[in-house]
Amino acid sequence: MAVAPLSLANVQGDILFGLPKQTQSFFFFQIDQVDAFRSNLSNLVPLITSAQQTQTNISEIRQFKIKNNIAVDAGDGEVVHPDVITVSGVNIAFSAKGLQKSKFSTKLTFMRIGILDDINDTLFNNGMKSDASNLGDSGMQQADGTFQPDWDDTFLQEIHGVTLVTGDSHDTVNDKLASVKDILSGTVTEISTLSGDVRPGDEAGHEHFGYKDGVSNPAVQDVEAINPGQATIDQGVALLGRGVDTATTRPSWALDGSFMAFRKLPQLVPEFDKFLLDTAKTQDAADLMGARFVGRWKSGAPIMNATTQDDPALGADATLNNDFKFVKGDQSACPFAAHIRKMNPRNDLSESAIQPHMILRRGIPFGPEVSDEERQANATAQERGLLFVCYQSVLSSGFSFLQQAWANKQNFPPGDSPTPGFDPIIGQTTSGDVRTMTGAFVNNTSQPLNLLAQWVNSKGGEYFFSPSIPTLQNVFATS
Template sequence: MADQDQDFQLSNVQGDILIGLSKITEIFYFFQITNPAAFQSQLPNLTPLITTADKATGEKEAIRAFKVRKQQKLSGIITGDVLPVVGVNIAFSQKGLVKLGVIPAGTDALDEPLFAAGQKSDAFALADKGVGDSPEKFTPDWDEAFLQQTHEIHGVLLVTGGSFDMVNDKLDAIKAIFTVDNASSIAEVATLAGDVRPGKEKGHEHFGYKDGISQPAIKGVDDVDGKKPLPGQTLVDLGVALVGRGKDVENHPKRAPWAKDGSFLAFRKLPQFVPEFDKFLVDNSKPIEDDFPDAPNPADILGARMVGRWKSGAPLRITPLADDKELADDPLRNNKFKFNPDSQEMCPFAAHIRKMNPRKDLLKFGPSEATVDPHLILRRGIPFGPEVTTEEKLTKRTKYERGLYFVSYQSDLQQGFSFLQKAWANNPAFPFPKNPGVENFQPGFDPIIGQVHGEVRAMTGHNDDATDESLPLERQWVQSKGGEYFFSPSIKALRTVLAGQPEPTPTQ
């Protein structure tokens, strides 16, 4: 660990950032601060409820032990299906920090232009759907809450737990903290609830693919006390996740000192058009020859080549011809692979997981620490909405909204979420193969999250017998309906600067 990180403590970091809050259900409560002075006086009463990274670690260990006891039918003193664990974190928008007087209006005290401007100002560059042919004239096709035409979003409370009742009760208790004599210092802008999918679909997003397999490991967190990153897991600098740590210090020397140990949160509401996606796979899949009787469903093959993994989570790079659930369930093998920068026969260049983490593809431009690692993010999202109904399956049309509440943490939005979406997912020329063998060859868009204004997207590599063949992608099956950029402060900052008290000193 670098010298400037010797004072690092998990107890000073909000738990969702480095560890992730344990959850079956999660509520995102977006709020406006109506009485800044009252809010700051009440914030110290919330701080003890915040789940820190060390507490989140302990809770995950307790949940693992509980599952073992449950499997062995030795419940001990704990009964029920889930542990009564509830997590709480809080984050603020630029407008919220200005409202509290923490940041002067019109300034970029955190040296993060995207955060200062807000996500709505970034919607055109992200290629979200909307009306207008320039950033200045653009109005994104977002939910009203995120357009913020009537109520600004100043912050978001993240509350997680094993059931909706647990989470809702905790949210009510938090609201009570900010209420005195029936007067509240905050007002609701929107409340969104997500749930882990049921039964065998647990851990899978709504298209059916196992999610969250490839997360980076963090130096000083995942490689201490005898711990080691899993095979294939990238170990990144602490400063990739936290402000004021590691390489973030040299990359952003002008950031406000109180921001240390905080992280930028990118939130996106991403509805998914599942019946339409499934129909596309059926309509565009390649028939299997008769001499392969045990071959997987053709639609599953096409889906795997678009995602880069089978639905089980097994990586196409290791098992390109058939799904392998045993491999998928083995954390020592399911992420242990590199891409061949000269070929997309086993995994398309445009496949979602290859776009988001082009392992070895960029080595000709420099080491991974310089070309890939700074752009990796910590993903903490959760699905929302009901399972696909029989009616939707029959009509092949979405009737009920469902998708993913995307959450990522990073010390630098421009190098993290924003870079991944704009420079990699939305860039048909990325990644850059060394010898594609075809003049003017382009891998194509990320077929899952890639976006473009006014054009039909396409990808190559869907057909492993003709990898330069282009596949038109008739629509976007994931469409953003809005979001915001937030900052998740350290515990010290919540107790001091955010509460209207003096900035913490290095010894505090």
């Protein structure tokens, strides 16, 4: 049966565009009263923000900035001006255990073949904890043969669902979150609420190490405009039941849903900065080495086009900051192991080999800015990092693949000599062995560098399914 053309009104807004936000809360919950929860879900659906509404919100924000002579940066639709434009967003997603607990079905009755058998994604069905060792998360092998990751207690519990609430200010988000909790009151137990904020001032749009984030997100075919050099992915790489995903057997209710991977990723910022300075000896050399770790300068300028010093104008220009390719077999300009090269090895592999693994990233920083005391001590005292979120139609081709097969694999990109090593930013090793990379030193790109610490450490997460709005209303909710 032919699938109707994509309607943005049917898709939850965070998937295709990212909900506009200055601040965001993630409300993790367990479902206690199944029938009451499904009944109350029908009252929550009108609050769910669609991709259509999100697109309108982002357009209004950008038009406001243009009218008021405020620069519009790449990815800047997510940065809202509080007290000028009030905007909020709500999305919801469910873990496999949440779907199982709720016994959702296409006929609103219990089915012999459960929803988990139908959705056809093993990693989702098993949950992220079962994937933790493969991802390289630190932890311990238990006597019964299972792996116990070193995660926060929140993610060692059984999570059934998460509600994402975004807005222009804490007041806006708190009010909207209170409405969500009121609707679900008596039917769920709160496990935890985690919150993040866009960093202040000139650091807006940058993660805590200081590098501009989200620059190389792909565009979805026939959904948004494409900038020069920006990858374009088939709709089925992001949405179930579309494009290339039609080759996978899915239930009808999965159409226009997406798998969401959530990770809490604390970052050791003072320690990272100290390592760069100790290794490179001068601040200018440390800045260059950090850019080679990431593949971009802090402004977002790619080192392929700004090889020796930062170029903020280039970093801010969405028509130029992605318009480059790596030189296959050559890491003189950009190390093979650089974060953006590991995550998108443009020209190291063919486009057809890369595109099935691309993800839509929608995370937000959390925690306070680094204090003077922390900088002087070169040690983290207050937890900060990234609440990482990404969407894809197949977890084993998306997030899980990128972490295992590219970030953690020392001989990726393949066929390159010397051996690339680990992604210095997110590459992980469960064994705790010292990670290494090559290409960090401009004057000797073959020289290996021991990365004496792991500056990004996963503290847990979960795999969720973000259903379409019609599925939430007509399949998951009951009147």
